[in-house]
Amino acid sequence: MMANANTGIKASDIKFDRYRFDVVVIGAGGAGLRAAVEAREAGLRVAIICKSLFGKAHTVMAEGGAAAAMGNVNNKDNWKVHFRDTMRGGKFLNNWRMAELHAKESPDRVWELETWGALFDRTKDGRISQRNFGGHEYPRLAHVGDRTGLELIRTMQQKIVALQQKDAKEFGDAEKYLKVFPELTITSILKEGEKVSGCYGYWRESGEEVLFEALAVVLATGGIGKSFKITSNSWEGTGDGHALALKAGSALVDMEFVQFHPTGMVWPPSVRGILVTESVRGDGGVLTNNKGERFMFNYIPDVFKDKYADNEEEADRWYKDQNNNRRPPELLPRDEVARAINAEVKAGRGSEQGGVYLDVSERLPAEEIKRRLPSMWHQFKELADVDITEQPMEVGPTCHYVMGGVKVDPDTAAAHGVPGLFAAGEVAGGMHGSNRLGGNSLSDLLVFGRRAGAGAAQYVKSIRGSEPSVTHKEIEKAHEVINEPFTREGGQNPYSLHQELQNVTQDLVGIIRTENELRDAITKLESIRERAAKVTVSGGKTFNPGFHLAIDLENMLLVSESIARSALNRQESRGGHTRDDFPKMDPEWRQFNLLSLWNGERIEIIRELAKMLPDELTNLFDQEELKKYFTEKELAKGGS
């Protein structure tokens, strides 16, 4: 179903809008907007492409907060502690350089937002308040109630507007340097030789085609959740950037690691999967099964035994005195909690609707719950008729985040193998290793969004004088991709194929995986791919969701295949990848990252050696702890 360039239409006969920019940022969530600001401030002309309206990207749904070791609530916190927590959360498969940059730079990125007008909740002494979250040793998440993502996106949206207002004043043209393209989907990255020369897509509203000539393209397209049936992601999470990178010849890293957030809504069915923020547990919510047992005490893995309380008394004391008590196990990293809930439900100890209970009503007074968790209160009240100030919620795992993504250079966010291509945010891989800590996503967006903008700007300046140009052949190929669903025959319905795909990934590539199921999944995905090549779209091109889905379906197929093949290859369990047939975490496997490459017909998986941490970073850990993750040989040899 890849584009066939031989259908005869010539570039000169194709109608398209044409724009020229230095940098095109695909995606207008946190990472994309931060990248755009940086590239603009470096003096470049920047386009921001939004798949939906400006300000609606999925970042808006982030609830809990942005992790940054500012030390406002507990002054023992610093970047080293944050770095350690992040590496532990990712089971040491993280790209250590990314984790280091992230821990060091996130406080500056959060403070910078304040200067752009963000209004975070405050501490008593007037600084930015910070809340507890799973896997973070100290209260670390800058937040605004439980709508932090909205604050982030709105702040950056307004920063973009502020920059445009400045340009209007100075140059008489608000869009001279920064232009926002709402409701536009990019379907192809264009290259001349090795280098990026632009990208091509269509206006969702009119269906008309658009060519962007650009020297650098930043992918900031977010996640892949719509490949799964139960997900917290919106329709936009179709892995567009992942697929664009693959097709442009770049590589994805560690795609087997998919985060199932432990707490999604389970009832009513129509809202199944919608996120219930981890803040509920951070603020004292406890998980119980249908016997009323606080089951998380039974699921503390060995590697975390010294950090988490093994009895209710100590866990409860921790909320008042964090220095002398271990943390409650409800605040274990997400992968641990999701597996525990899954196991309780499978053992028949689940709630009425097939989840478990999450209760914050006994910990906090009603008014305090409404103040700290307003949108949770609202969401349960209006969608499920549950008053969380009086009753427990029913929750279960939901596909939330992909740790895997485009392989990038940590410092510049340059995508592997394609000069001019950059990636930041969820679409980039490596930062979170095998499992992301809550709160580390919003800070990731800011830190690496900025770095991608700077990286792209630096690259653009470096190739001045030898700029690539868009070839006719590339335009013809890109035009073909968009028009295929209207011209081919076969009558397959994109909606039913999408549902089938979601069932395959949910059932066979979900929280718990086995070799047989993964093989089965790959076969089934191939069959869907064959039929997807026969999808036909009815109606015209004007705002036609059937057409939009037909295009997105291709991306979801590529991403799902990448996840399934990567998962089949990794014969161990680690973070967001659990193999029933290889239940143990194995230091031998920590030495490898798995790269996904597209060969034009299928995804190939290549093992690549993961780099060892340098000594100054390994020295931040106890030798005994490192032994749980690294091979003896690695530790003997020392840092890289």
Next chain:
Amino acid sequence: MTRKVKLRIWRGDSKDGEFKDVTVDANEGEVVLDVIHRVQATQMSDLAVRWNCKAGKCGSCSMEINGKPRLACMTRMNMYGDDETITVTPLRAFPVVKDLVTDVSYNYKKAMEVPAFEGPTDLKPGEYRMEQVDVERSQEFRKCIECFLCQSTCHVIRDHEENKKSFAGPRFFIRIAELDMHPLDRLRNRKKKAQEEHGLGMCNITKCCTEVCPEHIKITDNAIIPMKERVVDEKYDPIRWLGSKIRKREEINYWR
């Protein structure tokens, strides 16, 4: 429990359109958006509707349901009777693109007209200190998810295209109020601008906007009325007027 429901959906484009009646399944606990999606998947694959988060957080699925501006993702089907036909139409204040999708670019133009936050020049990032009680007033307005329901329901522009040029609408009144109440914003003439440049005076506080706000922001009581009162003070208090002339500082603010 599945039941059959009747929907009357407006279908068309900027030129022409008509109502289409459909009967479709609705399951227990569903919202109007679920049912519209089912229509899309089974009967009208090209039915245009905007949506994103499906959890009342992004403000994309704004439309009019039985004539009332609402978020389709937060409107439960059980609000309506078994035999009731539910009528879904696009937002009335904005031009139709297709079916339930409207051209909301008016709002983005108005956003461009509101001067941005101007922070203190003597504080570095990380040095801002603000009390929770002082940020809470602005935080209420920053809950806005930009669904533009308030804009669509506001009678100043709902059926009066001619007012759009000089009227920013409730969404941007709370944006101005938010900046005006921001403890560290330096720009001092926001209320006056609201009156003179953004059409605050055209609002006659019927509170329709507050009624439809899915975030329950008290748009009229907490943003519009306080700004109007202060603008009135500022404009007609002769001593203050004189003071501002003597000091020749238009942007002086007496309420800080």
